[in-house]
Amino acid sequence: MSDQPPKNSRLRDAVRTQAEILDVATREFAERGYAGARVDEIAALTRTTKRMIYYYFGGKEQLYIKVLERAYTGIREAEQAVDVTGLDPAEAIRHLAQLTFDHHTEHADFIRLVSIENIHRAEHLAKSETLAKAGTPVIDLISGILARGREQGVFRDDTDAVDVHMMISSFAVFPVANQHTFGTLFGRDPLDPARRAHYRRMLGDMVVAYLRTGS
Amino acid sequence: MSDQPPKNSRLRDAVRTQAEILDVATREFAERGYAGARVDEIAALTRTTKRMIYYYFGGKEQLYIKVLERAYTGIREAEQAVDVTGLDPAEAIRHLAQLTFDHHTEHADFIRLVSIENIHRAEHLAKSETLAKAGTPVIDLISGILARGREQGVFRDDTDAVDVHMMISSFAVFPVANQHTFGTLFGRDPLDPARRAHYRRMLGDMVVAYLRTGS
DNA sequence: CGGCTAATGTACGAACTGGTTCGTTAGTAG
DNA sequence: CTACTAACGAACCAGTTCGTACATTAGCCG
Numbered sequence: 001m002s003d004q005p006p007k008n009s010r011l012r013d014a015v016r017t018q019a020e021i022l023d024v025a026t027r028e029f030a031e032r033g034y035a036g037a038r039v040d041e042i043a044a045l046t047r048t049t050k051r052m053i054y055y056y057f058g059g060k061e062q063l064y065i066k067v068l069e070r071a072y073t074g075i076r077e078a079e080q081a082v083d084v085t086g087l088d089p090a091e092a093i094r095h096l097a098q099l100t101f102d103h104h105t106e107h108a109d110f111i112r113l114v115s116i117e118n119i120h121r122a123e124h125l126a127k128s129e130t131l132a133k134a135g136t137p138v139i140d141l142i143s144g145i146l147a148r149g150r151e152q153g154v155f156r157d158d159t160d161a162v163d164v165h166m167m168i169s170s171f172a173v174f175p176v177a178n179q180h181t182f183g184t185l186f187g188r189d190p191l192d193p194a195r196r197a198h199y200r201r202m203l204g205d206m207v208v209a210y211l212r213t214g215s
Numbered sequence: 216m217s218d219q220p221p222k223n224s225r226l227r228d229a230v231r232t233q234a235e236i237l238d239v240a241t242r243e244f245a246e247r248g249y250a251g252a253r254v255d256e257i258a259a260l261t262r263t264t265k266r267m268i269y270y271y272f273g274g275k276e277q278l279y280i281k282v283l284e285r286a287y288t289g290i291r292e293a294e295q296a297v298d299v300t301g302l303d304p305a306e307a308i309r310h311l312a313q314l315t316f317d318h319h320t321e322h323a324d325f326i327r328l329v330s331i332e333n334i335h336r337a338e339h340l341a342k343s344e345t346l347a348k349a350g351t352p353v354i355d356l357i358s359g360i361l362a363r364g365r366e367q368g369v370f371r372d373d374t375d376a377v378d379v380h381m382m383i384s385s386f387a388v389f390p391v392a393n394q395h396t397f398g399t400l401f402g403r404d405p406l407d408p409a410r411r412a413h414y415r416r417m418l419g420d421m422v423v424a425y426l427r428t429g430s
Numbered sequence: 431c432g433g434c435t436a437a438t439g440t441a442c443g444a445a446c447t448g449g450t451t452c453g454t455t456a457g458t459a460g
Numbered sequence: 461c462t463a464c465t466a467a468c469g470a471a472c473c474a475g476t477t478c479g480t481a482c483a484t485t486a487g488c489c490g
Contacts, residue, residue, distance in 0.1 A: 012456055012467050033334050035251035039448060049469055054449065056467095114396050115330045119248050122395035136400060159417065162401050166414075167421065169397075170389035174381060177392065180337035181329050182384075185351060186377050199381075202374065202425070206382065209424040210417070227437050227486055254478060264439055269479065271437095 017048050018056050025053075026067045030109040033116050034064055034124075061124065068117060069130045071110045078103050079138040089149035093164070093211065094204035096141065101172040101200050105191060111176040138165060149211060156215035167210065171203045232263050233271050240268075241282045245324040248331050249279055249339075276339065283332060284345045286325045293318050294353040304364035308379070308426065309419035311356065316387040316415050320406060326391040353380060364426060371430035382425065386418045 010016075024045045028037045039060050043050035057063040082099055084092035104111055117125055125131055142161035149155030175182075175190035183189045190199065225231075239260045243252045254275050258265035272278040297314055299307035319326055332340055340346055357376035364370030390397075390405035398404045405414065 010457085014467070017467080033248050033250055033331075035248055036334075038446090040446090048467095050449085051469060052467080060448065112334060114393065115334060116248075118393055118395050119251075119327060119330060119334075120395075122399045125396055125399050131400070139401070162403055163413070163417065165401075166389060166397065166405065167386065167417065169393075170385040171382065173389065173393070174385035178329065178333055178384075178388070180333050180335075181340055182381065184337045184340050185346070186354070186380075188377055190381065198378070202378065202382065205428055206421060206425040209428040210421040213420055213424040225487085229437070232437080253476090255476090263437095265479085266439065267437080275478070 014056075017046075017052055020046050021048070021053055021056065021063070022066060022070060025063050026071065026109060026113075029064055029067055029116065030112040034120060037064075039063075065124050065128050068113060068124060069128055071107075071113050072131055072134070074107065075103060075110060076134065076137065079136075079141070082138075082141060084141070084145065089145050089152060089154060090208045090212070092145045093142070093149070094208050096138075096145070097168045097172070097203050097207045098200055100138075100168050101203050104169075104172040104176055105196060108176050108179075111173055114173075115177055146211075155211045156213055158215040159211075164207070164211070168203070168207060171199070171206065175199060229271075232261075232267055235261050236263070236268055236271065236278070237281060237285060240278050241286065241324060241328075244279055244282055244331065245327040249335060252279075254278075280339050280343050283328060283339060284343055286322075286328050287346055287349070289322065290318060290325060291349065291352065294351075294356070297353075297356060299356070299360065304360050304367060304369060305423045305427070307360045308357070308364070309423050311353070311360070312383045312387070312418050312422045313415055315353075315383050316418050319384075319387040319391055320411060323391050323394075326388055329388075330392055361426075370426045371428055373430040374426075379422070379426070383418070383422060386414070386421065390414060 021042065025037075025042050028042045028045070032038075037060075039050055039053060042063075043053060046052075053060075053063060057066060078099070082096055084095055087095060139161045142164050146155060146159075146161055146164065150157050175196070179189065179191055189195070236257065240252075240257050243257045243260070247253075252275075254265055254268060257278075258268060261267075268275075268278060272281060293314070297311055299310055302310060354376045357379050361370060361374075361376055361379065365372050390411070394404065394406055404410070
């Protein structure tokens with residue numbers, strides 16, 4: 001039981017300070033949008049000062065881009081971890097769709113950042129070198145599933161992987177992205193646990209039913 | 216060919232001034248978000264001055280709420296104009312879905328405002344008396360179609376009108392709401408005319424295929 | 431045609447906000 | 461132990477932004 005100082009006992013720790021700024025900034029940008037986010041507010045919620053944001057990131061915009069990059073990295077990693085070996089095509093696409101649904105409904109901040117970025121016509125996304133060249137593993141995965149489905153004659157063949165990904169994403173994103181307007185107008189919280197489970201099944205059924213329909 | 220002064224020759228016209236402010240404000244808010252929109256900019260794009268925005272609307276937030284109300288009124292009216300008499304249930308739901316798709320892809324400003332409003336957790340929507348109590352005609356329409364479909368034994372019965380509306384909306388909203396991030400990441404503009412027609416058909420097929428699947 | 435009021439324009443100010451300047455200190459290499 | 465540098469903090473600044481006070485006038489009503 002020695003009293004060794006824990007790693008973060010260092011008063012000055014570049015890595016930790018940067019990580020803390022990114023964490024707080026992610027919340028702030030997701031919460032208030034790019035224009036609505038306040039650099040001073042981010043600094044205040046950190047153990048450090050505004051000075052360090054400019055020291056490490058250069059400015060509000062560069063910080064926002066880093067936040068975006070980190071958020072997208074999260075979903076890329078989740079996608080790469082998906083394994084559908086041993087599943088028949090219908091089971092495979094359902095599995096992938098429902099994992100996508102789970103990921104989105106569990107990462108509202110990410111969805112909010114994407115919405116915000118679309119309001120800005122993806123101008124920051126375009127500026128990011130990391131994200132521009134990063135591949136999209138999920139497309140390859142879907143391509144493989146679709147190919148198998150067609151070989152076996154169980155899937156239609158007039159829709160490609162990107163289209164199917166869009167179909168899945170649409171239904172996985174909507175309850176999160178439009179939770180509040182939808183909830184207000186229809187008096188029904190789309191993320192209520194029971195409803196969420198129902199939508200999860202709906203999504204799987206929907207994608208499989210669509211793909212099985214003759215073209 | 217008399218030289219009668221046209222109606223808008225009046226230098227002072229309350230109705231016209233208010234309408235012009237609302238038009239410009241809609242564009243500005245949809246373009247830059249609530250926090251990003253500038254009252255001075257809205258005024259500058261109008262034939263009148265900032266003074267009048269405060270005179271007629273009271274402030275930035277009330278103006279934004281009016282903009283929201285007008286945008287929602289547009290889609291309400293479109294929904295009320297939908298007529299599916301004479302169509303069998305599958306045809307009817309496909310028709311409605313594709314009209315929804317058309318409306319959304321043609322009204323990007325509305326979709327952007329909805330995204331923005333969700334970032335703000337629908338707090339302005341909640342403040343609007345007009346919108347809070349306004350009904351949602353489309354739900355009744357869908358209810359009727361679903362009921363007929365079930366009577367005829369062609370539709371599953373574990374999904375209600377609001378759920379089906381959400382399914383339709385998801386796929387109709389996504390290409391517009393996420394046009395830029397999706398386009399950037401997958402190198403494919405989801406609103407490209409050819410693609411748009413393909414997605415329109417996909418949506419119809421998808422909803423019908425889903426509803427026909429046994430529960 | 432006189433006067434009353436809705437409608438309008440100008441100029442300004444207080445608070446906010448992104449970014450910077452200047453100086454300080456913790457940690458470590460030698 | 462010393463000296464050097466990466467890491468840091470406080471105060472400040474210039475430009476912006478929502479909102480308002482004050483002055484003015486178009487258009488209508490009797």
